[in-house]
Amino acid sequence: MNFPVLDHVGSSTVGYLEYIGGLVIQSGKTIRALRKTFPVIGNVNRWKSAIRQMLAVGVDAIPMVGIMATCSGFILAMQGATELRRFGAIQFVIDLVTIGFTRELGPLLTAIAVSGRSGSAFSAEIGTMVVTEEIDALQTMGIDSVDFVLAPKFLAALIMLPCLTVVSNACGILAGGAFMRITAGMAFGVYISGVIHSIAMRDVVTGLLKSLAFATIIVNVGSLEGLRVRGGPDAVGRSATSAVVKSTFLVILADVGFTTLFYLTGGH
C-alpha cells in the first residue's frame, strides 16, 4: 500500500534528523579543531585568520548591534513606563530594562544581528569555496577544511559574541537611562545607581554563557549550509538565506531551552 502523506512525513523527518546529526558532528569537529587556532600553542596562521574574522564578526558589527540595542532599550523603557506609571512605579523601568537586557535581550539581539550579518557571510563564503573547488583543493593538499576554514571563524565568534553582548547590554541600559531622563526627569546618576542595585552577576554570566551557545549555532549552521552547496551561484544565495533562517530559529529554540533551565534551577 502507498501512503504519500506518510512517505512525505517520513522523508522530511529523516531529512531533519540527518541535518541535526550533521550539525552535531560538525560542531564536534570544530570544537576539537579550536585548540589549533589558539595563540602560542596553535598554528600562528590560524590565529591571524581568527583575528581577521574577529574584526569582521565583532568590530564591524558594533554600530549595528549598538543601534539595535539602543532602539530596543528605548522601546522597552517606553512600553514599560506606560504601564508602570499607572501604578506610580515608574522607577521599576530601571529593573525592567536592566534585567531584561542582561538576561535576555542583550544576548538574543546580538545573536540575531550576528546571524544576519555573519551567518549568511560564512555560508556564502564557504559555499563559494565549494563551487570554485577551493574546499576540494584543500582536501587534495591534505589540509583539513575544518581546521583551515571553520575553526578561525568559530574562535572569532566565541570571543566576539560575548563582547558584543556586553556592548548590547550597555547600549540598551543607557537608552533606558536616556528615556528616564527625558520623560521622568530622573538624574542620570540616580538611574545608574538603580542599575547597579538591580543588576545581578548571575544574570550577566548566564547571558554571556548563552552568547557562547549562540556563537556555536551561528558558525556551525552557516558553515554547514555553505558546505552543502551543490551547483552554482544561485545555490550559494539560497544557502545564505537558509543559514540566516535556520540559525535564527535554532538560536531562539536554544534560548527557550536555556531560559527554561535557568527558571527551573531557580536562578530567575
Next chain:
Amino acid sequence: MNDPAISVRNVVVSYDNRRVLDGISLDIARGETMVLLGGSGSGKSTLLRHIIGLAQPQSGQVIVNGVDLSTRDQRELKKIHRSMGVAFQSAALFDSLSLEENVALPLRELTRLDDSTIRLMTWMKLAVVGLAEFGKLSPQALSGGMKKRAAVARALALDPEILVFDEPSAGLDPIVAAELDELILALKKAFKMTVLVVTHEMASAFRIADRLAMLYKGSLIAVGTKEELQSSSHPRIRQFLDRVPDRILETAAGRQSIERYLEGGQL
C-alpha cells in the same frame, strides 16, 4: 605492469540508481602521462574525483603508490595527498591570498620549513611556470591562463610524484592552451613525474599523452597509445575523434519545429 603509480580496480559508482562508473579498471605506470578522454557525462570527472581521493567508490579500489585510498589510516592518506599535486579546472586559488601565498600554502601548512626557505621555494615554483614576477598579485588580477599556471605552481609546491590536471585547456584560447601543453611536457621531462590529465581537447590529448583511456557512459572503451587510438575502428572512438554529433537536427521537420518555437510557438 609492475607496481603502477595509480591502480583503479573494478570501481563502481552509482548516483540515484544510475551507474556513473561501471567496473572501471585502469593502471597508470610510473613516469607515464595518461590522458583520460570522454565526452560530457562520460564519468571522467567522477573517476578523477575518486583517483584524487575526494570520493569513495561503492565497490572496487583506487590504489595510489601502493596505498588503498579507502584506508582509515590518516597518516597514510596524508602521505598520499602530499605525493599528489592537483591542478583544478577552475584553478581553485584562494582569492583572499596573494599568488605567492597560494603557492606557499601547502608548504606553510604541511612542512616545518622556515620562512626564508618557503619564500625561496615559492619563488622557484612560480618561476617554473613563468609567474615569478606576479607573486604579489591577487588571483583576481590574473588572466585565465595565468590562473591555470598558478594552480600548477601550487600543485608542484610539495614536489609531488603524481601531477593531476582537470581540463587544463578548458576556457583558454588555443595559444595559451598550447603553452600549457608545453608546460606539462616540460614538467614531466624535468621532474619525471607521473601525469594524469582529464580532457576532451583532442589536440592537447595527442600532444601530451603517452597513453590514452577513453570513457563512454561510465565504461572504459579503449586504453592505448595515440597510434592505437587513432587507428581504432570502434564507432564511439571514431565518432569522438572525427567530431560527429550524436543527433543531427537537419531534418525538415526538426528545422520547422525550431523555427516555430523561435516565433513564439511550442516545440
